Amino acid sequence: MTPAEPPLVAILDYGIGNLRSAQKALEHAGADARLTSDPGLIADANAVVLPGVGSFGACMDALRATGLDTIATDAAMAAAVGGRPFLGICVGMQMLFEGSAESPDHLGLGVLPGRLALLPDTEKRPQMQWNRLAIDRPSQLFSTVEDPVWVYFVHSYAADAAGAHVVATCDYGGPVAAAIEHGQLWATQFHPEKSGGTGLQLLQAFVLAAQHGD
Amino acid sequence: MRTARVIPCLDVDAGRVVKGVNFIGLRDAGDPVELAARYDAEGADELIFLDITASSDGRETVVDMVRRTAEQVFIPFTIGGGIRTVDDARRMLRAGADKVSVNTAAVDRPELIGEIAAEFGNQCVVVAIDARARRDDSGALTEGWEVFIHGGRTSTGLDVIEWARRAVSLGAGEILLTSMDRDGTRDGFDTALTAAVSDAVTVPVIASGGVGSLQHLVEGITIGRADAVLAASIFHFGEHTVHEAKAHMTAAGVVVRP
Numbered sequence: 001m002t003p004a005e006p007p008l009v010a011i012l013d014y015g016i017g018n019l020r021s022a023q024k025a026l027e028h029a030g031a032d033a034r035l036t037s038d039p040g041l042i043a044d045a046n047a048v049v050l051p052g053v054g055s056f057g058a059c060m061d062a063l064r065a066t067g068l069d070t071i072a073t074d075a076a077m078a079a080a081v082g083g084r085p086f087l088g089i090c091v092g093m094q095m096l097f098e099g100s101a102e103s104p105d106h107l108g109l110g111v112l113p114g115r116l117a118l119l120p121d122t123e124k125r126p127q128m129q130w131n132r133l134a135i136d137r138p139s140q141l142f143s144t145v146e147d148p149v150w151v152y153f154v155h156s157y158a159a160d161a162a163g164a165h166v167v168a169t170c171d172y173g174g175p176v177a178a179a180i181e182h183g184q185l186w187a188t189q190f191h192p193e194k195s196g197g198t199g200l201q202l203l204q205a206f207v208l209a210a211q212h213g214d
Numbered sequence: 215m216r217t218a219r220v221i222p223c224l225d226v227d228a229g230r231v232v233k234g235v236n237f238i239g240l241r242d243a244g245d246p247v248e249l250a251a252r253y254d255a256e257g258a259d260e261l262i263f264l265d266i267t268a269s270s271d272g273r274e275t276v277v278d279m280v281r282r283t284a285e286q287v288f289i290p291f292t293i294g295g296g297i298r299t300v301d302d303a304r305r306m307l308r309a310g311a312d313k314v315s316v317n318t319a320a321v322d323r324p325e326l327i328g329e330i331a332a333e334f335g336n337q338c339v340v341v342a343i344d345a346r347a348r349r350d351d352s353g354a355l356t357e358g359w360e361v362f363i364h365g366g367r368t369s370t371g372l373d374v375i376e377w378a379r380r381a382v383s384l385g386a387g388e389i390l391l392t393s394m395d396r397d398g399t400r401d402g403f404d405t406a407l408t409a410a411v412s413d414a415v416t417v418p419v420i421a422s423g424g425v426g427s428l429q430h431l432v433e434g435i436t437i438g439r440a441d442a443v444l445a446a447s448i449f450h451f452g453e454h455t456v457h458e459a460k461a462h463m464t465a466a467g468v469v470v471r472p
Binding site for chain 1: 215216217218219254259281284285286288289290307308309310311312332333334335336337338387388416417418441442471472
């Protein structure tokens with residue numbers, strides 16, 4: 001099961017937030033996880049992770065400032081057609097879309113169609129809690145965990161729960177897109193690196209996909 | 215679906231947990247990392263470390279503690295106490311903390327809230343408020359609650375509800391609300407205070423101060439309308455596990471992660 005060489009997972013480091021948790025969790029999940037902005041290392045990696053916390057606009061600005069936006073876009077588009085696995089986490093998922101109501105003057109990467117909308121007024125924002133997922137479609141991401149799946153969310157904006165490629169939702173004043181899987185392009189609105197044992201299992205599924213390199 | 219969070223709070227001095235945590239089977243009851251892992255295994259939803267380190271050279275040990283915790287514990291954790299500048303916050307967040315909590319420094323200089331939020335996002339900024347019921351000169355209770363700082367020793371004259379609203383407008387992503395009147399009493403949360411603040415702000419509120427029984431945790435959510443409940447002694451002294459707390463809350467109709 002465990003290979004001699006753990007797969008190299010490049011976590012795109014564009015100066016935003018707490019990336020250490022993602023790195024440590026991926027290491028626990030069996031990856032050689034590196035925080036990097038080096039295009040050469042990213043090109044050599046078996047898989048790519050795009051993290052993100054804070055506001056959509058601030059993340060997009062930081063990503064563009066480091067020049068990692070085109071690298072992320074290319075990697076995500078390749079993953080969508082079956083290339084090496086790509087995982088967007090939280091705002092890293094949100095940036096894959098065309099834009100967000102949070103930062104109307106910022107364009108997203110546009111790999112996925114649609115824009116993020118504010119969570120309903122009836123609920124506290126951010127959704128800062130564990131929530132139970134409804135697994136709507138079969139996926140690699142959730143192939144190794146059993147219902148009920150509880151994961152940790154921190155966000156105020158969300159993608160369309162009825163959108164293409166949504167594999168899991170949660171209920172927060174209505175259905176909320178919780179995870180996307182499109183080919184080898186995976187994305188989670190929740191934080192797998194902060195979702196305890198369940199989160200580590202989900203990251204293991206990603207590391208396994210990175211290992212198979214397909 | 216709103217799900218309530220149960221958050222054990224650990225006091226830390228120079229990177230060591232203090233105030234008698236009494237678990238059976240711990241190799242080192244003062245090791246924050248071991249305790250954090252234990253609470254994670256018990257089903258704690260988050261952890262809060264309250265740093266009470268007085269000396270400045272003790273501060274580096276706190277950063278190291280945060281780093282070690284982030285290496286081994288994969289649930290969210292907040293560090294509070296002694297965060298006075300954006301630089302302090304940055305060091306904690308870079309070391310692996312998910313949120314920082316600010317209290318006295320935010321009252322002294324409210325712009326600090328927005329400065330941290332601008333760099334790291336509102337979700338990382340917890341504003342901790344120590345509240346005391348207002349009394350008149352004769353000592354009788356009057357309307358409202360007042361904000362205290364410096365660990366509850368210094369009155370500010372600020373109204374708790376107004377300060378909570380202002381903190382949120384400046385960028386706070388969460389309010390950690392402690393009743394100084396109830397803290398340490400084991401009489402339960404000040405649910406009137408908690409409900410008043412929870413209704414006044416759009417962000418989640420963590421109720422703190424006074425938990426003496428599992429039913430108090432339920433009341434914090436159902437009567438206090440809090441989003442999360444914080445407790446220390448009922449967990450630390452081995453009276454109850456987080457699992458027991460959650461089973462009790464579930465039986466009372468409060469939705470929690472099992």
